[in-house]
Amino acid sequence: MQSRTPASRAGRPRSAAADTAILAATREALVELGWSKLTLGDVATRAGVAKTTLYRRWAGKNELVVDAVAELFDELRLPDCGTLAADIEGVVLQYAAILARPEAKSGLMSVVAESIRDEALRERIRASIVERQKRLVLEGRARAQQRGELPPESDPEEAARTVDLIFDVVAGAVVHRTLVSAEPADEEWVRSFARILLFGLTGAGEDHDAAPPPAEGP
Amino acid sequence: MQSRTPASRAGRPRSAAADTAILAATREALVELGWSKLTLGDVATRAGVAKTTLYRRWAGKNELVVDAVAELFDELRLPDCGTLAADIEGVVLQYAAILARPEAKSGLMSVVAESIRDEALRERIRASIVERQKRLVLEGRARAQQRGELPPESDPEEAARTVDLIFDVVAGAVVHRTLVSAEPADEEWVRSFARILLFGLTGAGEDHDAAPPPAEGP
Amino acid sequence: MQSRTPASRAGRPRSAAADTAILAATREALVELGWSKLTLGDVATRAGVAKTTLYRRWAGKNELVVDAVAELFDELRLPDCGTLAADIEGVVLQYAAILARPEAKSGLMSVVAESIRDEALRERIRASIVERQKRLVLEGRARAQQRGELPPESDPEEAARTVDLIFDVVAGAVVHRTLVSAEPADEEWVRSFARILLFGLTGAGEDHDAAPPPAEGP
Amino acid sequence: MQSRTPASRAGRPRSAAADTAILAATREALVELGWSKLTLGDVATRAGVAKTTLYRRWAGKNELVVDAVAELFDELRLPDCGTLAADIEGVVLQYAAILARPEAKSGLMSVVAESIRDEALRERIRASIVERQKRLVLEGRARAQQRGELPPESDPEEAARTVDLIFDVVAGAVVHRTLVSAEPADEEWVRSFARILLFGLTGAGEDHDAAPPPAEGP
DNA sequence: CTGTAACCGAGACGGTACGTCCTGTCTTCTA
DNA sequence: TAGAAGACAGGACGTACCGTCTCGGTTACAG
Numbered sequence: 001m002q003s004r005t006p007a008s009r010a011g012r013p014r015s016a017a018a019d020t021a022i023l024a025a026t027r028e029a030l031v032e033l034g035w036s037k038l039t040l041g042d043v044a045t046r047a048g049v050a051k052t053t054l055y056r057r058w059a060g061k062n063e064l065v066v067d068a069v070a071e072l073f074d075e076l077r078l079p080d081c082g083t084l085a086a087d088i089e090g091v092v093l094q095y096a097a098i099l100a101r102p103e104a105k106s107g108l109m110s111v112v113a114e115s116i117r118d119e120a121l122r123e124r125i126r127a128s129i130v131e132r133q134k135r136l137v138l139e140g141r142a143r144a145q146q147r148g149e150l151p152p153e154s155d156p157e158e159a160a161r162t163v164d165l166i167f168d169v170v171a172g173a174v175v176h177r178t179l180v181s182a183e184p185a186d187e188e189w190v191r192s193f194a195r196i197l198l199f200g201l202t203g204a205g206e207d208h209d210a211a212p213p214p215a216e217g218p
Numbered sequence: 219m220q221s222r223t224p225a226s227r228a229g230r231p232r233s234a235a236a237d238t239a240i241l242a243a244t245r246e247a248l249v250e251l252g253w254s255k256l257t258l259g260d261v262a263t264r265a266g267v268a269k270t271t272l273y274r275r276w277a278g279k280n281e282l283v284v285d286a287v288a289e290l291f292d293e294l295r296l297p298d299c300g301t302l303a304a305d306i307e308g309v310v311l312q313y314a315a316i317l318a319r320p321e322a323k324s325g326l327m328s329v330v331a332e333s334i335r336d337e338a339l340r341e342r343i344r345a346s347i348v349e350r351q352k353r354l355v356l357e358g359r360a361r362a363q364q365r366g367e368l369p370p371e372s373d374p375e376e377a378a379r380t381v382d383l384i385f386d387v388v389a390g391a392v393v394h395r396t397l398v399s400a401e402p403a404d405e406e407w408v409r410s411f412a413r414i415l416l417f418g419l420t421g422a423g424e425d426h427d428a429a430p431p432p433a434e435g436p
Numbered sequence: 437m438q439s440r441t442p443a444s445r446a447g448r449p450r451s452a453a454a455d456t457a458i459l460a461a462t463r464e465a466l467v468e469l470g471w472s473k474l475t476l477g478d479v480a481t482r483a484g485v486a487k488t489t490l491y492r493r494w495a496g497k498n499e500l501v502v503d504a505v506a507e508l509f510d511e512l513r514l515p516d517c518g519t520l521a522a523d524i525e526g527v528v529l530q531y532a533a534i535l536a537r538p539e540a541k542s543g544l545m546s547v548v549a550e551s552i553r554d555e556a557l558r559e560r561i562r563a564s565i566v567e568r569q570k571r572l573v574l575e576g577r578a579r580a581q582q583r584g585e586l587p588p589e590s591d592p593e594e595a596a597r598t599v600d601l602i603f604d605v606v607a608g609a610v611v612h613r614t615l616v617s618a619e620p621a622d623e624e625w626v627r628s629f630a631r632i633l634l635f636g637l638t639g640a641g642e643d644h645d646a647a648p649p650p651a652e653g654p
Numbered sequence: 655m656q657s658r659t660p661a662s663r664a665g666r667p668r669s670a671a672a673d674t675a676i677l678a679a680t681r682e683a684l685v686e687l688g689w690s691k692l693t694l695g696d697v698a699t700r701a702g703v704a705k706t707t708l709y710r711r712w713a714g715k716n717e718l719v720v721d722a723v724a725e726l727f728d729e730l731r732l733p734d735c736g737t738l739a740a741d742i743e744g745v746v747l748q749y750a751a752i753l754a755r756p757e758a759k760s761g762l763m764s765v766v767a768e769s770i771r772d773e774a775l776r777e778r779i780r781a782s783i784v785e786r787q788k789r790l791v792l793e794g795r796a797r798a799q800q801r802g803e804l805p806p807e808s809d810p811e812e813a814a815r816t817v818d819l820i821f822d823v824v825a826g827a828v829v830h831r832t833l834v835s836a837e838p839a840d841e842e843w844v845r846s847f848a849r850i851l852l853f854g855l856t857g858a859g860e861d862h863d864a865a866p867p868p869a870e871g872p
Numbered sequence: 873c874t875g876t877a878a879c880c881g882a883g884a885c886g887g888t889a890c891g892t893c894c895t896g897t898c899t900t901c902t903a
Numbered sequence: 904t905a906g907a908a909g910a911c912a913g914g915a916c917g918t919a920c921c922g923t924c925t926c927g928g929t930t931a932c933a934g
Contacts, residue, residue, distance in 0.1 A: 010876080010877050010878070010931090011877040011879065011931075012877075012878050012880080012929070012930045012932090013878080013879075013930085013931075014878090034334065035332075039920060039921085040920080040921080040922085041920065041921085042920095049881085051922085052882090052923090052924090053879085053881085055922065055923085060921095060922085102334070106331065106335065109330060109331035109334070112331075113253060113254075113397075114254060115400075116320070116323045116324055116327070117252040117324065125398075130398060162410075164399060164401075165407070165411060167399075168391050168394040168395045168399055169391045169414065171390075171394050172387075172395070172398075174390070176393060177386040177390070179331075179334065180343075180348060180386075180390075181348075181386055192379070192380075192383055193383060196383070196418035197418060199418045199420075200415060200417045200421070201414065202421075203417035203421045227901090228900075228901060228902080229899085229900065230899045230901095230909055230911075232911095236911090257888085257890090258891085260889095267912080268911065269913090269914095270891095270910090270912080270913085451905085451906080470768070470770065471767060475894060475895085477894070477895085485906085485907085486906060487895095487896085487909090488906070488907080489905080491896065492905085496895090496896085538770070541767075542767065542770050542771065548834055549760065549767055549833075550688070550689075552833060553688040561834075566834060566835075598846075600835060601843070601847060603830075604834075604835055605826075605827045605830075607830050607834065608827040608828070608830030608834075609823045609827065612822040612823075612825050615766055615769075616766055616784060616822075616826075617784075617821075618769075625819070629819060629823070632819070632854035633854060634854075635854045638853075663882085663883085664881070664883070664926075665926065666882080666885075666926050667883090667925080667926065668885095669884075669885075672884095672885090693915060693916090695916085703885085703886075704885065704886040704887060705886090706884090706886080707885065707886075709917070710884075710885095714917090
């Protein structure tokens with residue numbers, strides 16, 4: 001989380017408990033107050049820690065919140081459900097479950113909004129949150145290829161672009177459903193979404209130029 | 219924007235020019251400073267207006283920013299490109315163009331983040347921004363149905379759910395691409411995304427229970 | 437009180453009732469709020485009058501309060517009590533009675549304090565409040581001279597100086613007793629004060645160089 | 655001025671230099687602007703101090719001005735001039751000299767006016783300004799009694815009342831001369847005033863019931 | 873077992889912005 | 904043309920946080 005560069009510097013070492021307490025207090029405050037009303041002084045008080053201690057470890061509110069929220073994504077795992085369809089549903093549901101928590105909603109969107117004007121913050125978010133999720137998409141594809149549900153990629157660059165695209169679609173849809181539409185991304189919704197995504201993925205590769213055939217739905 | 223109730227109340231009427239100046243100043247400040255560093259005092263100064271005038275018309279920063287950003291969406295139109303595929307690409311591109319503007323990025327995401335803890339703000343966003351966009355999805359579907367590209371909906375409730383889903387997918391993908399991945403939603407990306415969406419929409423309705431057939435890509 | 441320049445200007449004449457209502461409202465507000473918390477907007481509301489009307493007639497808070505307080509001194513009269521001693525007591529008691537009223541305390545001292553930095557205000561106070569009181573001292577001396585209690589003045593300039601001195605002593609003592617010591621200037625106090633003043637006045641003229649004889653008091 | 659209670663509390667101690675700078679800046683602002691136009695923000699700026707520092711130590715403008723003005727009275731000393739007459743003149747002159755300073759004029763009268771509606775403020779003024787002066791009256795009487803110019807008091811309660819009366823007369827006269835009449839309390843005026851006071855004090859005790867003898871002046 | 877270096881809590885500090893209130897001016901409608 | 908109503912520019916208010924600093928005290932490793 002922070003630099004620990006050399007070996008074991010002289011002097012009193014930093015309290016490890018403080019880190020835990022601060023991040024927990026941050027999430028608690030996010031739930032109660034939301035990002036914009038969260039103050040570092042209040043977080044310090046909740047954590048039973050001096051404001052100085054907090055500033056010694058994080059540069060500011062944004063960095064602190066990124067770390068606090070990032071811990072929520074530690075539990076994200078890709079379950080092996082046997083089919084690509086089930087895997088997609090599984091990972092989307094997990095992502096939706098995390099975004100259903102108020103500390104994630106409040107914290108994540110706000111720091112993303114802040115990151116628009118702050119390159120370092122954007123990088124921190126990417127490293128500690130986004131990449132962790134994107135790994136799941138990669139794992140899922142590899143597994144589907146092993147099963148024969150998806151063909152092995154021919155052009156690796158094109159394949160990377162597709163992963164990015166899928167990730168934006170999945171994460172974006174869940175985020176928009178949860179935050180903007182403010183409706184729960186429940187099982188039914190996830191199933192509908194996964195259908196569209198699956199058909200999009202498996203159908204979109206067939207023919208790049210032919211118009212798609214007319215269909216009954218939606 | 220504000221009450222317009224009776225006919226022509228007593229006392230000096232509110233300056234219409236002030237509204238315009240304030241909203242423009244707000245967008246300008248959003249571009250330069252971003253949401254979190256935007257100050258109502260600064261906006262007032264830029265607009266050549268007293269702080270009180272600003273507070274007389276808006277309850278706070280969030281309400282002001284929503285109105286300022288909402289004006290950006292006034293220009294959103296659905297072009298009639300002849301085919302569903304082209305229409306989808308067209309509207310996604312337009313939405314992407316708006317989200318490419320820094321005042322939209324900074325403003326929109328921040329107020330959405332704030333709206334998580336503020337029902338009234340969420341409603342204001344829905345009314346002045348979201349609904350305006352969702353109308354385009356409805357228009358596009360009606361047009362596609364006229365052309366015969368999409369069948370008329372049988373269950374109107376199911377149809378409404380589908381519109382919401384599509385909207386979350388489209389808007390979410392563009393938002394995520396633009397803000398989180400911080401890559402431009404350019405023509406190439408939009409074409410790829412529209413392909414997936416089109417196949418998803420036209421293919422997903424075919425058979426609700428059968429597994430999709432294996433495909434080549436990606 | 438204010439300009440009334442020519443004869444009877446064209447257009448709607450100023451409401452005379454408004455003046456009365458405004459001054460009464462000013463005194464009422466002085467009692468309830470004191471000078472520093474009194475606002476012209478509040479006075480206008482109490483008087484059932486628009487702020488504009490108020491500003492059309494008075495230049496500001498200070499001028500308004502001077503006029504409002506000056507009306508309190510209209511009732512000041514010098515009773516003919518038969519002896520100089522009784523006359524002094526009588527006028528001091530009257531002055532004390534006015535200063536016992538909270539609107540006088542609050543208003544008078546504040547405008548005097550303001551007048552330190554405002555020549556025009558000082559002149560207005562002198563004209564509408566101070567001179568009115570000083571007249572009583574002049575009357576009292578004339579009456580005492582007629583009775584033979586005081587000798588006629590030889591040097592008119594010296595006499596004027598003495599009147600000023602007496603006035604400062606009398607008014608100053610009552611003001612200080614009432615405001616700074618915050619004790620009532622009741623009959624007992626006035627009697628003690630009048631004794632000192634009377635002996636001072638009648639004894640001080642006797643011998644300008646000789647040291648006063650030792651005495652029993654105070 | 656503020657609490658000094660325990661030994662050396664935790665945390666960064668308050669800057670002593672700040673107190674000095676703030677009070678000096680307050681007097682400076684009083685001279686330039688007067689009480690009503692004096693701003694706490696401006697005082698803070700002049701003192702090179704943050705507004706918060708100022709509010710941490712004083713409850714408001716009035717308390718601050720009392721303390722700033724009170725320091726002016728620190729220099730007040732009773733000179734031993736040998737006779738009661740000379741002592742009176744000396745102390746009155748000193749008091750007049752302080753009241754001649756614009757910061758005293760502006761500040762003192764305004765806070766006294768405010769104190770009418772604020773018991774705590776009145777007490778603060780009494781403690782830090784009035785009592786300090788009243789001590790001089792006590793010293794002066796004791797000295798005169800040692801010299802035999804005044805008899806020792808028989809009734810201590812009556813004696814206290816007399817001290818209060820004298821103080822109101824002396825302070826009130828100087829204040830009224832300086833502020834209301836707006837004339838300097840110069841040596842000549844002080845001599846005339848001291849004469850009256852001296853005769854009043856030494857003569858008033860002689861006979862409580864007899865009418866004073868007719869005299870030549872004023 | 874003793875420096876000493878880095879930590880810790882507490883809280884004052886110089887700042888910035890807040891949202892409210894009041895001032896004195898103006899603009900409109902009504903009488 | 905006066906008056907009521909109320910919007911306007913401007914500016915001070917007192918509060919809340921920010922991020923920094925200066926204290927007295929406490930660990931825990933190094934000599």
